[in-house]
Amino acid sequence: MARLVWIALFALAAVAPFWLSGYHLYQFAQVMIYAIALLGLNLLTGFNGQLSLGHGAFFAIGGYGAAILIVKFGLPYYFAIPLASVICFIAGFLFGFPALRLGGLYLALATFALAVAAPQVLAFKGFDAYTGGSQGVQVPKPDALFGLHMNVDQSVYWLCLIVAALLFWLAANLVHSRIGRALIAIRDQPIAAETMGVDAALFKTITFGISALYAGIAGGLDAVAVGFVSPESFGLPLSLAFLVGIVIGGLASLPGAVFGALFIEFVPNYADQLTVYFGENAKALPGAVYGVMLILAMALAPSGIAGLMRSLIRMLRRA
């Protein structure tokens, strides 16, 4: 049943470009990019119980990595993005190694530092030749997929859709496997899990790596979709938006990543339109909504929109 719903949704998303305008296609491509990043963060935070406040930095490594490989090394994007995400995996693995041996709080502190420092490092003059300093890097838009007849927005959209579907399928397999059960065991009963022979430190570090890999793929796609990377777009606000996304969408839920992505893509968008009523200070609205929703979600709906949907379906079945 669930599988049928997924296939139907995928089919619907696949034919959407025939109706939607360019700007809406761009927005939904962004939703899929965010969904990939949230999926990665959710593997780490939702399933494995490790809090990262710095996934914006891995998103940035993916984005910059892909942009530099495309522009400076002349690689096509379908090589550049996977290569950049492998770099992300290694970066995540190395970064997670010291922090993960300790309590979850230390990882939160270290990743917070990563998120705050990332824009400064990206803008660092010493790397100007590659990163373009505070100017960033322009990335050419991709060609039409498979040589078919389509415009740029459509090819970006379908590219994101195909990659997102593939990554969701992989994540679903991972979560429902032995490894997935080990991750959940480490989250809920770390000591018992280790007694059962789960190497907690190794699993946690690999999960951090995989999670960074997902963020990196999302970052690479984002660089291609936006056509531009710059330091200021990868700061603490992005990392915190990812956290908001998985909490509102639903911790430890795969569909939750999609709900969360819709939330963080469209809430700031609609808040912007309220400038008419509130003036310039309407810029504060997305933050206010995020903050209130985070606290309310933790108090009333710890499993987010995905959890609410599950209980709704259960109620409908019973009725």
Place this chain on the structure above:
Amino acid sequence: MVEFLHQLSSGLALGGVYAITALALVMIFQATQLVNFAQGEMAMFSTYVAWQLLQSGWSYWAAFAVTVVASFLGGVLIERVIVRPFANAPVLASVIVFIGLGFIFNALAGFLFGFSVQSFDTPFDGRPWFGNKFMSAHESGSVLVSLIVLALVFAFFRFTPLGLAMRAAAQNPASARLVGVRVGWMLALGWGLAAAIGAVAGMMAAPIVYLDPNMMSGLLLYAFAGAVLGGIDNPWGAVMGGYTVGIVENLLGAYVVGQEVKLSVALVIIVGVLVVRPQGLFGRRIVARV
């Protein structure tokens, strides 16, 4: 040499701000084993309150006192209303609530006071103190204020019955409750104190870094680095760590890495401490009993 001493003393001035912010973080940590990620935004909001009072013509020290008291009450209120319901929730939930609080204060400050950068008055203007060539009057003043705050906090916890009760509540809640300490209220008081200290830190930092809704994210990061460096369960360690980070950050910024990437110094300190000596310089290693 003069330039070096100058950098050293401005490091000391900001170090005082980091030190008292780190102290506020450690106070909450000792009682709850949690790091308050909203500490910076709360301090920023307090600073805006002081700014608003100054704008409406109050004298500096009146505005200062009212802001500190209001922040204290605000901190108590936040603990009772927002943090308390999550007392038994997992770490993840608490940290998410703190981040939510941070979002709310940031948005509130932007909405009420605007997003543009404001200058903030200092009570210590005029000529440098004691013919001191290396520090501006504000820098000397903020070092002095941070030392006074530290002395007051020390005296409070060391010499007053209430301070003793708060320490008891933090170290052994069950026994403290049995001898009549109202542990819940002690936590709320801790939040109030942390908010009040944060307000002082914000008001000392604002003349240097200028006031805007995002002024504290860098400062909070340095305070984290200070707390981790000194040992997050040790108040003295955190204070020492705060001063050290202030000086190191300033010197490295001036001579080694450059001003543009100073924040990565904090990142390197945090990761370095976690790799080499996770309990920090003065912290105790925690051994969990299975």
